[in-house]
Amino acid sequence: MAKKFFTLSIFPQFFDCFTSTGIVSQAIKKGLVEIHNINLRDFATDKHKTVDDVVYGGGPGMLLKPEPIFGAYESVIEKGHKPYVLITEPWGRRFDQKFAYELSQKDEILIICGRYEGVDERVKTIVNQEVSIGDFVLSGGEPAAVVIMDAVIRLIPGVVGDADSLRVDSFANQLLGYPNYTRPAEYKGMKVPDVLRSGNHELIKKWRRWKQIERTLQKRPDLLEKANLSEEDKFMLEAIKKGKNFGEIFKVP
Ligand code: SAM
Numbered sequence: 099m100a101k102k103f104f105t106l107s108i109f110p111q112f113f114d115c116f117t118s119t120g121i122v123s124q125a126i127k128k129g130l131v132e133i134h135n136i137n138l139r140d141f142a143t144d145k146h147k148t149v150d151d152v153v154y155g156g157g158p159g160m161l162l163k164p165e166p167i168f169g170a171y172e173s174v175i176e177k178g179h180k181p182y183v184l185i186t187e188p189w190g191r192r193f194d195q196k197f198a199y200e201l202s203q204k205d206e207i208l209i210i211c212g213r214y215e216g217v218d219e220r221v222k223t224i225v226n227q228e229v230s231i232g233d234f235v236l237s238g239g240e241p242a243a244v245v246i247m248d249a250v251i252r253l254i255p256g257v258v259g260d261a262d263s264l265r266v267d268s269f270a271n272q273l274l275g276y277p278n279y280t281r282p283a284e285y286k287g288m289k290v291p292d293v294l295r296s297g298n299h300e301l302i303k304k305w306r307r308w309k310q311i312e313r314t315l316q317k318r319p320d321l322l323e324k325a326n327l328s329e330e331d332k333f334m335l336e337a338i339k340k341g342k343n344f345g346e347i348f349k350v351p
Pocket residue numbers: 185186187188211212213214215216217229230231232233234235236237238239240242
């Protein structure tokens with residue numbers, strides 16, 4: 099059964115490029131994913147199709163009105179869907195790979211995209227989780243919705259051609275990804291590490307693991323505390339901390 103996403107936005111055209119590009123477009127064609135981008139303006143209740151209004155109590159900017167959001171949400175529910183409802187908010191739960199995995203377990207996800215100063219607070223009564231993609235302020239929730247959908251869609255079985263690439267992606271085991279190279283073997287005097295051209299797959303596996311641990315130690319040491327490290331991983335970590343090179347520990351032909 100296809101995983102279904104519903105976005106509620108005043109700019110549904112924002113998603114056109116996302117849905118027609120790369121693995122997302124292929125996932126849609128394969129029937130693994132459906133993305134329904136709903137225009138809030140279609141659910142405005144006045145003849146001018148108004149979706150925003152001034153803020154009670156005064157203050158700058160406009161707010162998305164509740165009626166179009168409730169109307170759009172109810173139109174989805176009335177068709178028998180039971181989506182897990184997210185709303186994009188700068189103060190929401192921080193989106194990360196763990197959150198993406200959790201969402202990948204849901205059959206249907208609806209994302210309400212804020213604009214202007216945000217949405218009328220009463221909308222929160224239909225929301226399961228507020229979600230933020232970081233400590234910065236976007237002008238609308240659509241870019242955040244794209245980030246969330248993309249990360250979740252990658253995790254749906256069959257979407258990424260080689261499932262192994264998910265296993266080695268950054269954060270998959272709290273470790274960052276390893277460095278990769280493609281042809282040519284030498285470019286502007288920079289050589290691809292010998293080990294990768296050795297044909298020794300066992301050694302290549304060890305080198306990649308070493309590099310994952312090294313990169314995580316250098317760039318995100320906080321992740322190592324939560325990582326599920328094997329005895330060999332711990333041995334590599336200690337060696338890296340002592341300033342050893344891979345070649346000093348494992349013989350590279
Ligand atoms: N008035 C809001 C505040 O006090 O933070 C900012 C509103 S922002 C200009 C408009 C909309 O963009 C928000 O309602 C939200 O939907 C979305 N947005 C902004 N920053 C975001 C972030 N870091 N993560 C997710 N959504 C964000």
